[in-house]
Amino acid sequence: MQLCLGHPVYGYYMKGDPLGVAGDFITSPEITQVFGELIAVWFISALQAMIPPNGASATTGGHKRKLRLVELGPGRGTLSSDILRVLTGPLASRIGLPPVTNVHLVEMSPALRAKQEKTLERYTSAVSNSSNSHNPLSIEWHDHIDDIPVNDEDGTQTLVIANEFFDALPINIFEKAVDGWHEVLVDEYTSPNVLIPNNPGGGIISGASDPRTAGPTSTLASPAYHPRLRFVLSKEPVPVLALSTNKRFASLPVGTRVEYSRGSVGTMRSLARLIGGGDNEPQQEQGAERKSGGGLGLIIDYGAERFFSSSFRGFRNHEITDPFHQPGNSDLTANVDFATLKDAVEDFSNVCVHGAISQARFLVSMGLEARVAGLMRAAVAEEGRSSSSSSSPSVMSKEVTTTTTTTMMGKRRSEMIREGAMKLVDEGPVGMGKTFQVMALSSSSLVPPSPSPLLSVTTEGQDGAGADGGSGSSSASPLYPF
Numbered sequence: 001m002q003l004c005l006g007h008p009v010y011g012y013y014m015k016g017d018p019l020g021v022a023g024d025f026i027t028s029p030e031i032t033q034v035f036g037e038l039i040a041v042w043f044i045s046a047l048q049a050m051i052p053p054n055g056a057s058a059t060t061g062g063h064k065r066k067l068r069l070v071e072l073g074p075g076r077g078t079l080s081s082d083i084l085r086v087l088t089g090p091l092a093s094r095i096g097l098p099p100v101t102n103v104h105l106v107e108m109s110p111a112l113r114a115k116q117e118k119t120l121e122r123y124t125s126a127v128s129n130s131s132n133s134h135n136p137l138s139i140e141w142h143d144h145i146d147d148i149p150v151n152d153e154d155g156t157q158t159l160v161i162a163n164e165f166f167d168a169l170p171i172n173i174f175e176k177a178v179d180g181w182h183e184v185l186v187d188e189y190t191s192p193n194v195l196i197p198n199n200p201g202g203g204i205i206s207g208a209s210d211p212r213t214a215g216p217t218s219t220l221a222s223p224a225y226h227p228r229l230r231f232v233l234s235k236e237p238v239p240v241l242a243l244s245t246n247k248r249f250a251s252l253p254v255g256t257r258v259e260y261s262r263g264s265v266g267t268m269r270s271l272a273r274l275i276g277g278g279d280n281e282p283q284q285e286q287g288a289e290r291k292s293g294g295g296l297g298l299i300i301d302y303g304a305e306r307f308f309s310s311s312f313r314g315f316r317n318h319e320i321t322d323p324f325h326q327p328g329n330s331d332l333t334a335n336v337d338f339a340t341l342k343d344a345v346e347d348f349s350n351v352c353v354h355g356a357i358s359q360a361r362f363l364v365s366m367g368l369e370a371r372v373a374g375l376m377r378a379a380v381a382e383e384g385r386s387s388s389s390s391s392s393p394s395v396m397s398k399e400v401t402t403t404t405t406t407t408m409m410g411k412r413r414s415e416m417i418r419e420g421a422m423k424l425v426d427e428g429p430v431g432m433g434k435t436f437q438v439m440a441l442s443s444s445s446l447v448p449p450s451p452s453p454l455l456s457v458t459t460e461g462q463d464g465a466g467a468d469g470g471s472g473s474s475s476a477s478p479l480y481p482f
Helices: 002-006 034-049 078-087 089-096 110-119 262-276 338-344 359-365 370-391 404-425
Strands: 066-072 100-106 138-142 154-164 172-177 180-188 193-197 223-225 230-232 257-258 295-304 311-318 317-323 331-333 351-358 435-443
Touching: 002 331, 034 078, 034 154, 034 295, 034 359, 034 370, 034 404, 034 435, 066 078, 066 262, 078 089, 078 100, 078 110, 078 262, 110 138, 110 359, 154 262, 262 295, 262 338, 262 351, 295 338, 311 351, 338 351, 338 435, 351 359, 359 370, 359 404, 359 435, 370 404
Parallel strands: 066 100, 066 154, 100 138, 154 295
Antiparallel strands: 172 180, 172 257, 180 230, 193 223, 295 435, 311 317, 311 331, 351 435
């Protein structure tokens, strides 16, 4: 996965922009701006509801607070832009949110870095108007999360977002046997008689990993056929402490396969250092001074709090493909085991983990319906204003657009806004609202007081349950909806 996705010349992510209708997949920020806006609202809500151990407000008192935004895998920069629009907008000014001073983006693709720079250029110059005012932000790009400095001196609070990042980190697959864990490896068919026909359409080839169901035989020189890769099992067991010492895997029957991502574990621990303000350290007593401003983080991805056995797959042209077919031209991915992410930071006493919960519950709890309704009203109103200004014969085109027609256009646009948002909370069997999970992290330097009204988003009258499994009310956790 790492080689196919990140090779400096032939890697999938190094070749261009894979996003959008013309690409291979579409992420939530590209579907609707509401996604990023509600993430920003959660950041603000959590900061407002948390106070440092010395009693100073997390947003106004004590040290002169500053914020920095970190995004892992920023795509086109759309998500960071939507988050920054809220963090530097009227709401932030009204509540006295500390200023965002810099942005750190973990991105290895030169093509995507260029698009991110273009998307975020409005934040790199000074802006001052009635609705938005901020100083120029510093934006830095990094190849790896460990390249981001850990702020432990100036009280800067770190806000981290990782949307559809962990699913692209490489995995290992292990199979349990009587004599221990054997690794599932990738090999190639070396016999010229074990070949599979080329599949330009990119669909899954039935039986592609089994030579007994391979296509017609041919010679290696034939342009119509290509040697195929296959899974093989290591002859000897391999030491896998993460599996052999974890009670989650102790009682698994022989033959069970487990996808395990060492890269995810390492990234999670690096993320904990950013949010915790440094390496792991003992809990400090209430009232003790702490240099780090601490931080908050959100991880959003498809997966669950359990391991997966066979989720490794490719995506091309918005369809699932055999990962062994043209692997350098596909987005290789695997479901995220959120339980493993939790395990990775359980020894960090300066970081707390919350969730995971479904994306639907998170977004609805943070006010999705209200925000979508506002955007829909604005869409209809904007089309109405456009129809009024274009009703004069001197400016009308050959295709006369009536007020009724433009109002209908506005309604169609508003419907598109709602349809896009509803995709994110679809709780059908493969809907994004169900398959995507949200996990939060917070530094223990931010101690939750009584619930904040901004966080206490009630779910009464809705299908979702409260954070404790109840109906949902203002008595929920300060990190509600987790």
